[in-house]
Amino acid sequence: MPAQHSADxxxxxxxxxxxxxxxxxxxxxxAAAPLTVVAGxxxxxxxxxxxxxxxxxxxxxxxxxxxxxxxxxTMSRRVLxxxxxxxxxxxxxxxxxxxxxxxxxxxAYNTMQIGLYGGFGAVLAQFLDxxxxxHLPWWLCAYAAWAIVGLLGVxxxxxxxxxxxxxxxxxxxxxxxxxxxxVTHPAPGGISFTTLAPGNxxxxxxxxALAVAIAGFVGFEGTAVFSEESKDPHTTVAxxxxxALTIIGLLYAFCAWAMSVATGPTHIVDQARAQGTELIFTxxxxxxxxxxxxxxxxLFVTSLFAALLAFHNTAARYFFALGREGVLPAIxxxxxxxxxxxxxxxxxxxxxxxxxxxxxxxxxxxxxxxLFFWLTVLGGLGVLLLMTATSMAVAVYFxxxxxxDHLGPGRTLLAPFTAAIGLALVVIVTLDEFATxxxxxxxxxxxxxxxATYAVAAAAGIVWALILKTIRPQSYAAIGHxxxxxxxxxxxxxxxxx
Amino acid sequence: MAYINxxxxxxxxxxxxxxxxxxxxxxxxxxxxxxxxADDLFRLAHRDHDGxxxxxxxxxxLGLAAALLAELVLAKRLALPGGQVMIVDTEPPIDALAHTxxxxxxxxxxxxxxxxxxxxxxxxxxxxxxxxxxxAGHLRKTTERRLLGRRVRYVPTDxxxxxxxxxxxxxxxQKGQPLDGFDTLLGGLILATDLYRTVLLGHAAxxxxxLRAAVTTAPAPVRELLAHTEAAVGDAIITRR
Numbered sequence: 001m002p003a004q005h006s007a008d009x010x011x012x013x014x015x016x017x018x019x020x021x022x023x024x025x026x027x028x029x030x031a032a033a034p035l036t037v038v039a040g041x042x043x044x045x046x047x048x049x050x051x052x053x054x055x056x057x058x059x060x061x062x063x064x065x066x067x068x069x070x071x072x073x074t075m076s077r078r079v080l081x082x083x084x085x086x087x088x089x090x091x092x093x094x095x096x097x098x099x100x101x102x103x104x105x106x107x108a109y110n111t112m113q114i115g116l117y118g119g120f121g122a123v124l125a126q127f128l129d130x131x132x133x134x135h136l137p138w139w140l141c142a143y144a145a146w147a148i149v150g151l152l153g154v155x156x157x158x159x160x161x162x163x164x165x166x167x168x169x170x171x172x173x174x175x176x177x178x179x180x181x182x183v184t185h186p187a188p189g190g191i192s193f194t195t196l197a198p199g200n201x202x203x204x205x206x207x208x209a210l211a212v213a214i215a216g217f218v219g220f221e222g223t224a225v226f227s228e229e230s231k232d233p234h235t236t237v238a239x240x241x242x243x244a245l246t247i248i249g250l251l252y253a254f255c256a257w258a259m260s261v262a263t264g265p266t267h268i269v270d271q272a273r274a275q276g277t278e279l280i281f282t283x284x285x286x287x288x289x290x291x292x293x294x295x296x297x298x299l300f301v302t303s304l305f306a307a308l309l310a311f312h313n314t315a316a317r318y319f320f321a322l323g324r325e326g327v328l329p330a331i332x333x334x335x336x337x338x339x340x341x342x343x344x345x346x347x348x349x350x351x352x353x354x355x356x357x358x359x360x361x362x363x364x365x366x367x368x369x370x371l372f373f374w375l376t377v378l379g380g381l382g383v384l385l386l387m388t389a390t391s392m393a394v395a396v397y398f399x400x401x402x403x404x405d406h407l408g409p410g411r412t413l414l415a416p417f418t419a420a421i422g423l424a425l426v427v428i429v430t431l432d433e434f435a436t437x438x439x440x441x442x443x444x445x446x447x448x449x450x451x452a453t454y455a456v457a458a459a460a461g462i463v464w465a466l467i468l469k470t471i472r473p474q475s476y477a478a479i480g481h482x483x484x485x486x487x488x489x490x491x492x493x494x495x496x497x498x
Numbered sequence: 499m500a501y502i503n504x505x506x507x508x509x510x511x512x513x514x515x516x517x518x519x520x521x522x523x524x525x526x527x528x529x530x531x532x533x534x535x536a537d538d539l540f541r542l543a544h545r546d547h548d549g550x551x552x553x554x555x556x557x558x559x560l561g562l563a564a565a566l567l568a569e570l571v572l573a574k575r576l577a578l579p580g581g582q583v584m585i586v587d588t589e590p591p592i593d594a595l596a597h598t599x600x601x602x603x604x605x606x607x608x609x610x611x612x613x614x615x616x617x618x619x620x621x622x623x624x625x626x627x628x629x630x631x632x633x634a635g636h637l638r639k640t641t642e643r644r645l646l647g648r649r650v651r652y653v654p655t656d657x658x659x660x661x662x663x664x665x666x667x668x669x670x671x672q673k674g675q676p677l678d679g680f681d682t683l684l685g686g687l688i689l690a691t692d693l694y695r696t697v698l699l700g701h702a703a704x705x706x707x708x709l710r711a712a713v714t715t716a717p718a719p720v721r722e723l724l725a726h727t728e729a730a731v732g733d734a735i736i737t738r739r
Contacts, residue, residue, distance in 0.1 A: 317736050320735060337554065337691070
């Protein structure tokens with residue numbers, strides 16, 4: 001057998017079973033949940049913040065995230081590791097920062113996931129009430145989803161990728177059809193592009209709008225996790241990332257703008273406040289049959305569920321990786337042998353969700369504004385902080401000429417550095433307008449208490465890393481390796497990852 | 499590599515696998531033996547009476563792939579310097595499957611990482627090892643009709659043989675007896691695949707400590723192989739889609 005031929009055989013054989021661009025796009029878009037963002041995120045964003053510039057915010061954020069992705073996917077070629085964010089931060093900014101980032105990520109993804117239960121519970125309860133006359137409290141619907149997600153998480157049954165792809169395409173189709181109806185039936189005064197005008201960027205409250213938009217994109221960053229599993233780590237991850245960003249960016253901006261056309265830019269906020277997540281449906285109801293509207297509602301519910309499961313798995317994965325590294329108790333690194341599920345990580349996430357849902361149910365807080373919107377936006381802020389730190393880490397990592405190798409300075413230094421500055425600016429304006437974002441009084445202590453949880457998480461992570469350094473040097477050395485931490489004592493300390 | 503000698507203190511393997519089975523009636527010179535690690539891991543990963551899998555399919559594949567490499571390591575055909583698979587002896591193994599695997603490794607011009615070979619061998623390892631056990635008469639292939647299509651399952655022909663690796667491992671660990679090289683590897687593989695909590699049921703926590711201690715004293719290539727297996731399994735859990 002000619003050696004040259006067979007060398008190709010191994011890699012070609014392995015590549016055949018690996019992820020291509022489109023499966024990767026569908027995987028991450030399930031987490032981004034397009035219809036959830038369009039019907040839930042955008043409308044609640046208009047209502048809570050009172051800002052009409054939500055559509056342009058989606059465009060701006062897509063562009064900024066594209067810039068972020070340049071450095072991010074370049075890093076994914078260098079560091080093949082399923083940890084992504086906190087792995088990269090460990091490489092660029094050191095192990096204490098890495099653990100800080102890991103804690104922030106744990107908090108952010110758990111917050112995001114739990115917040116989605118509010119949306120799911122309220123939307124499903126409302127839908128059942130309207131269509132069947134069944135009066136169920138939102139928390140009962142949320143707990144039903146919670147039980148299924150918990151079970152699927154432990155059994156590690158994923159929604160079949162074909163079903164997922166079909167649902168996603170249907171979701172996008174419904175969103176586009178609704179938007180087309182919105183645009184073709186504008187409010188008196190005709191089609192207006194006011195909400196897309198770049199002038200909105202400098203208006204007060206753009207920080208809140210940007211934060212709403214960021215929360216809608218969370219999930220796209222999952223591509224890099226699969227760098228090892230992709231057909232070609234050099235191109236697959238990059239293409240999938242840009243493709244996912246483009247699709248969801250265009251979709252969000254178009255649909256949010258279309259809604260403002262249907263209501264008229266001056267009325268979008270009032271309408272969104274009056275009708276909440278029903279707005280997108282009530283605007284098309286006069287022109288489309290009840291069947292289509294029902295289908296839209298159902299897809300809204302399935303998209304929320306897909307996102308719930310996706311973020312549940314993300315959070316469980318983080319618990320698992322940190323358990324394997326020895327940063328968190330080793331019991332979190334346990335798997336369920338029969339199902340390849342991160343067993344303990346999944347159970348912990350399910351437990352956390354149960355507690356938070358119970359608190360909301362007992363306190364009687366509003367599931368849409370306080371649970372869905374607040375927590376997903378708070379989760380989005382956490383991911384924004386992580387992306388900012390990751391950009392900095394990528395730029396720092398590539399300042400070492402050895403790490404840059406043959407890669408040009410544009411994508412290794414310039415893009416991540418610019419993205420870091422851009423994202424940091426977004427962080428600053430977001431924090432400044434956090435009260436607007438929550439829809440609370442500017443003097444409310446919530447406006448600093450909620451973001452401060454990330455500072456606490458980051459500080460706890462950094463301190464814990466420094467404690468580990470003294471009490472468990474073996475675990476400290478393994479930080480940032482995820483599942484590969486087992487091979488840590490086998491290789492030179494400078495080369496990390498695979 | 500001193501551990502090869504400790505694998506079989508008496509120069510012969512106990513009742514493991516088929517190569518010793520013939521020695522009973524063949525009164526002549528003792529036939530050479532091959533360390534059939536993958537056979538025993540296959541038995542551990544399936545229920546002894548009906549052959550039902552106890553471990554996720556993908557993880558089983560990785561574990562069996564590691565076991566096939568482990569056989570070649572135990573038989574001094576391979577070294578694993580820095581996570582790369584290097585052939586140190588091309589003498590054909592007496593076992594047909596091991597022979598095939600070594601040929602496949604040798605056909606590669608450059609040394610490839612352990613992780614690449616694990617992924618490559620994992621695709622077919624389950625089928626390969628099941629067929630090796632079937633040829634030796636330890637498994638019987640059955641086809642079940644199911645709601646959608648059919649499912650092939652390999653049912654052990656003798657429950658006692660199928661349960662022996664489990665009985666041997668947990669017995670030795672419970673009595674605190676030292677494990678030989680073969681069982682250390684086997685134990686390391688059930689740790690790496692998280693199968694140990696199923697295998698050592700009831701005593702998992704106590705026995706895990708003993709098993710981990712045994713693994714840490716294993717020779718470097720064995721530890722290297724086990725570490726890469728555990729990492730591959732961990733990544734398979736994280737990136738499962």
